[in-house]
Amino acid sequence: MNPLPPRGTPVFQPKLLTVLREGYGAGTLRADAVAGLTVAVVALPLAMALAVASGADPATGLATAIVAGFLISALGGSRFQIGGPTGAFIPIVYAIIATHGFDGLVLATAMAGVLLVLAGLLRVGALMKYMPQPLVTGFTAGIAVIIFASQLQELLGLPLRDVPAAFVPKLQVLAANLGGFNPWALGLALGCVAVILGLRRLSASTPGFLVAVVLASAAVALLGLPVDTIGTRFGGIPSALPRFHLPDASLPRLLELLPAAFTIAFLAGVESLLSAVVADGMTGAKHRSNTELIAQGAANVGSALFGGLPATGAIARTATNIRAGGRTPVAGMLHAAFLLGFVLVAAPLASYVPLPALAGVLVVVAWNMSEHGAFRHILRSAPRADRLVLLLTFGLTVFVDLTLAIEVGMVVAAFAFMHRMAGLFEVSSGVKLFEAGDEDEAGADSGQRAALPEGVEVFRFSGPLFFGAANRLDNLMDRFPTPPRVFILRMGQVPFVDASGVHALHALAERCRRQGIVLVVSGLQPQPTEVLDRMHLPHAGLVHRVPDFPAALALARTLAAPPGMG
Incomplete structure (x- = not known):
């Protein structure tokens, strides 16, 4: 773990400034441009899919990836971090929208951004990394189950609206409406999963998500398959960013949304630092945790001002950036610029994207998030207390509440640690x-x-x-x-x-x-x-x-x- 910085060390030191001081040449720009384009191709269908799964329209996912993705790279403490909407936020965003409306989500996201900036200024970045691995694994696996459950409606093509956010009631409603099952929707989703996994086997550099979505869109348009698309459900996406808008921030509203803001801030901080640690492990670099938190805060405020979703560092897209040859934060900034270009030029084509195809994309995302190997390894080999933390966090995440899962998991892990330390005396x-x-x-x-x-x-x-x-x-x-x-x-x-x-x-x-x-x-x-x-x-x-x-x-x-x- 990184130690706390010595007194006198500036808290806010973006890696972009470090890169520019070192000298930035044409060769580095070419490498960053190729990596940025590669990540943008991967992020395009993901941003829309994550937004739809969260209960928002696809345009909000794209706006989040563009605005927050640019700010996270430009201001962040990692050379390689790629930011945007992530799967971990799906259950949180869905629940906030269901309870407080989309305006409530926007304000909670802005408040979370302010909290993250304060956390960075108070130098708590290093402290947020002291998360027990069984807790992280159980929490991530639980979110993966929630994401999969959230896509069952689209996978089965059930004509439902206002499905409950809670896990068990959701399954009960879906089971009660299985009579509306659409085999075309399931076949299309499974076909997308097969294409993504098949292309991944053949070539890791092929943008499987985009290829699967394009093929599914072509099949629906040419064959007239009876499935919902972005056009039929949302009327398409606009060919421009949403307008700058200040959310209503009255004191009663702020107090009402404070718990949701803390949840967003905590998850964004933890996931962004985990992503930065993964990037460090892949490259041998060293990120600046407090700078990263400040950047995440600024990005969430920026996303909220343009009507976007919560954002954080995305592990899969960050790894894609590294494998594609990205060298500096400029790659992440270019990824946002390429996404903006796609929106300005190709927005009308998004109307043809079938929702079951996006569900297939998220099924793969959920499987990748599940950490099934680490889950099984901890259950088989870890001490009993670690297994308890894993299962408790997983169960609470799926069946009760994500925030409660983190809180209870941390308390149990802390007591287990104290018991072990006491045994050493x-x-x-x-x-x-x-x-x-x-x-x-x-x-x-x-x-x-x-x-x-x-x-x-x-x-x-x-x-x-x-x-x-x-x-x-x-x-x-x-x-x-x-x-x-x-x-x-x-x-x-x-x-x-x-x-x-x-x-x-x-x-x-x-x-x-x-x-x-x-x-x-x-x-x-x-x-x-x-x-x-x-x-x-x-x-x-x-x-x-x-x-x-x-x-x-x-x-x-x-x-x-x-x-x-x-």
């Missing part, structure tokens, strides 16, 4: 100067223990001393039938202490004081030393600190000596 009796695993450890320990000065006891702590393990010190003094005169705590293997750990040490020191026992602490590492100093663990005869165990033994011999001796 050990309190062992004896002097044990040998590393664990030495064959003669037991005998050596007993011999060394017998050599301890009379009235001296030793305990060794190992592992992080934090709130999950601090209670292990509560009954430490009860282990002695006769209280010692000196009690040595060996803390050389304690890398971390928190406030609860310091409180437990305070309580132990106070109990030693009441029983007339001198407490000696040896081998403190830098972090525990700093925390104990700041929180004023008592000194002056009550607690002695020494650098190592031999020094602790030497001091203990002096302190434990009977009066008049030593």
Whole structure:
């Protein structure tokens, strides 16, 4: 994980500026133009399909890909990130439109953009990457199931409107209306899936999504197949961007939409940073997480002002950009420019695109998102707590609520982590100067223990001393039938202490004081030393600190000596 930037480092440093300072030549421009055109060809059908699946019209998806895609690349902290609408937002956008209307979605998207800008300015980009992998996998797989379920109506050609957004009620409504099944719609969708997967096998560089949609559109136009198209459902798409429009932002409306805005901001932030990490892994580059969040925020505000959808970094399109030879953020900016050119020139042709074909595209998207291999691997091989987080997040995502799934998954993962860390903290009796695993450890320990000065006891702590393990010190003094005169705590293997750990040490020191026992602490590492100093663990005869165990033994011999001796 990237550390937080040092003080004085600018928060907002777009990679585009870095590229321009390095020098931008004709060869790089050619490579970026080819990659931008390739990504635009892939993004064109996807943007329309994602918008339709979200309950919006296809033009909003294209507007999002153009406006937000340009801003994410121009202002972002990654050289390769491609932004636009993504499948993860389908259930969120659908639910917001159903509850608050499309105007509510636009305002919530703008609010989410402001929240993302604030998150970047507050330098929380690095913190948003600390997401447990089982949670991410369960959440992504759950969204994939929701996307597939959202396309069942178009796959089956059912003539329905206002299908419920919730998973179970949706399936119930669809099952009750199976009498309207249209075999032409299913055949067309399955044909698109076959074309996409077949072309992917033959050549990874072929734009399978676009080829499948073009072939399906031609089949519907030439054969007169009885299926819905963008023209019959939406009346086509305009050959221009929507007009700039400021949403109604009254205070009651802002408060009403704040939870939705937080959901959009959180998902956009997490998905964009995950996409940037994937791009780093493919290229060896290093993104700037806080700059990326600021760019995502600006892009969502821009998208909202043009009536678009929420946007974020798109992993599949970013990977396509890299494989197509994109070198700089200019490739993403050109991808947006090419999409705008397609809209201005070829908008009338979009009326012929059949909706079952777009459903077939999204079936492939859902399968790619499902991470079925990672899902099975975690279920087979991961610790029990990780499997619980995976299944819990997946189930809540599909059957309850995406935001609740993230919240509960994070809480359960955090408790599981604390339990594991608490298990690493050990309190062992004896002097044990040998590393664990030495064959003669037991005998050596007993011999060394017998050599301890009379009235001296030793305990060794190992592992992080934090709130999950601090209670292990509560009954430490009860282990002695006769209280010692000196009690040595060996803390050389304690890398971390928190406030609860310091409180437990305070309580132990106070109990030693009441029983007339001198407490000696040896081998403190830098972090525990700093925390104990700041929180004023008592000194002056009550607690002695020494650098190592031999020094602790030497001091203990002096302190434990009977009066008049030593």
